[in-house]
Amino acid sequence: MVLFAEATIAGLQHAMEQGECTSFQLVRYYIERIAAFDQQGPGINSVLELNPDALHLAEAADAQRRLGQVRGPLHGIPVLLKDNIQTADNMHTSAGSLALKDHYAGEDAFLVKKLREAGAIILGKANMTEWANFMADDMISGYSSRGGQVLNPYGADLFAGGSSTGSGASVAIDVTTVAIGTETSGSILSPAIHNSVVGIKPTLGRISRSGIIPLAHSQDTAGPMARTVADAAALLSVLCGYDPQDAATGSAAGLEEPDFTVHLDKDGLKGARIGVPRSEHLDPLTDEERELFEGLLEEIREAGAVIVDPVEIPSLEELSGHHSKVFYYEFKADINAYLSRLPDGLPVYTLAELIAFNEAHADEALKYGQQVLIRSEATSGKLTEPEYLLHRLADLRLSRTEGIDFAMRKHQLDALLFPNTAGDEIAAKAGYPSIAVPSGYLRSGMPFGVMFTGGAFAEPMLIKLAYAFEQLRPRRKPPVLG
Incomplete structure (x- = not known):
């Protein structure tokens, strides 16, 4: 239906309020597109599992709306979840792993x-890079032993982005209104940019991690993926909140934002001070990418922003040579804690058992190996080890004190601007927010994007800037699916 194509949350809510469509029709539309374009046709393979209750939930949402019982801002809106996010229903939570293919969670994740509570319809689970791409050195992004390979809808031979690949691709091909991804370092921002959608990696602590299969607690966070900044902001508003089961959410006390959409300002670039870090230690650009990025900078300048270029981040050289082992220690500690709480009857309850399971099922489970899991298991897993502690402190110093905080303060910036995901690592180590926004396409068809990054809890400013940038002119083009 034309009404549903590339539809936004606000547009759908208005249509449902006016009786022009129903949530049931919307869910049916997405199911039809999943069959036609995700599982057949180009076979993008972004959806790992469909919620068997999705149509029933949509009918219930429609009945509640008729009774005037609209539950919240996402009432009747379908949302797809990355497969490492627990749902206490008839869907599995496996992180793409065959070892957890029979795992049914006993409790919903906090988010x-x-x-x-906001009335959303949980449409299904998105495919992902297995174990959030913390399994093998040569793992192809978007591959899981349980779900197979996610393709980039803009070209099957193009890079599909970080581990929330299915979440990004599903939004791009319009088989869901919005999706949730998770990020430890680049796993929301990268698939957002490479699938030409909006992704918000929030400040660590904005969104609870309770009920999400972990990678590393010092950097893990969930975040929204959408086709517009407005939809991403609306979804972020629903996801946030204090959770006593996740101590990190206490850091947002006094900084709660009940509605991030109030920061959608089409004139938000006027007077904003935006810094452009340039360094050989950031991802190098091709001549084509550089030309495109310079044109975008000029557009932003013409919209009234003050472009501070270049901006010095003194820690970049040291950070690029700092091979932190934080992930190895934290993954072993965090995944052992998570697996130990799983229900009886599953084949793995420790990282060591996971490695053994994969070896016993190597033909199916080890297409790319498991060197990363083995290196993590080789650590003590004790978070009192001097090596771990010193590396964790170095991460914070290099990313915050001598990194983003230094640059923002020295140049009195509202945000940093990076091409593609050039700054995702430093922002991830700092636990600071970033927003990826579609910005055009290369001759190969590969989407190009920019990333606005700020200090802790700078989401309101980043949403303001990203929305204003988005409104300058149409940039995102839906992929051609045949």
């Missing part, structure tokens, strides 16, 4: 409870 899933928030979605249900």
Whole structure:
């Protein structure tokens, strides 16, 4: 239906309020597109599992609307979840792993409870890079032994982005209104840019991690993926909240934002001070990418922003040579804690058992190996080890004190601007927010994007800037699916 194509949350809510469509029709539309374009046709393979209750939930949402019982801002809106996010329903939570293919969670993740409270329809689970791409050195992004390979809808031979690949691709091909991804370092921002959608990696602590299969607690966070900044902001508003089961959420006390959409300002670039870090230690650009980025900078300048270029980040050289082992220690500690709490009857309850399971099922489970898992298991897993502690402190110093905080303060900036995901690592180590926004396409068809990054809890400013940038002119083009 034309009404549903590339539809926004606000547009759908208005249509449902006016009786022009129903949530049931919307869910049916997405199911039809999943069959036609995700599982057949170009076979993008972004959806790992469809919620068997999705149509029933949509009918219930429609009945509640008729009774005037609209539950929240996402009432009747379908949301797809990355497969490492627990749902206490008839879907699995496996992180793409065959070892957890039979795992049914006993409790919703905290963010899933928030979605249900807001009236959202949990449409299904998105495919992902297995174990959030913390399994093998040569793992292809978007591949999981349980779900197979996610393709980039803009070209099957193009890079599909970080581990929230299915979440990004599903939004791009319009088989869901919005999706949730998770990021440890680049796993929301990268698939957002490479699938030409909007991704918000929030400040660590904005969104609870309770009920999400972990990678590393010092950097893990969930975040929204959408086709517009407005939809991403609306979804972020629902996901946030204090959770006593996740101590990091206490850091947002006093900084709560009940509605991030109030920061959608089409004139938000006027007077904003935006810094452009340039360094050989950031991802190098091709001549084509550089030309495109310079043109975008000029557009932003013409919209009234003050472009501070270049901006010095003194820690970049040291950071690029700092091979932190934080992930190895934290993954072993965090995944052992998570697996130990799983229900009886599953084949793995420790990282060591996971490695053994994969070896016993090597033909199916080890297409790319498991060197990363083995290196993590080789650590003590004790978070009192001097090596771990010193590396963690170095990460914070290089990313915050001598990194983003230094640059923002020295140049009195509202945000940093990076081409593609050039600054995702430093922002991830700092636990600071970034927003990826579609910005054009290369001759190969590969999407190009920019990333606005700020200091802790700078989401309101970043949403303001990203929305204003988005409104300058149409940039995102839906992929041609045949």
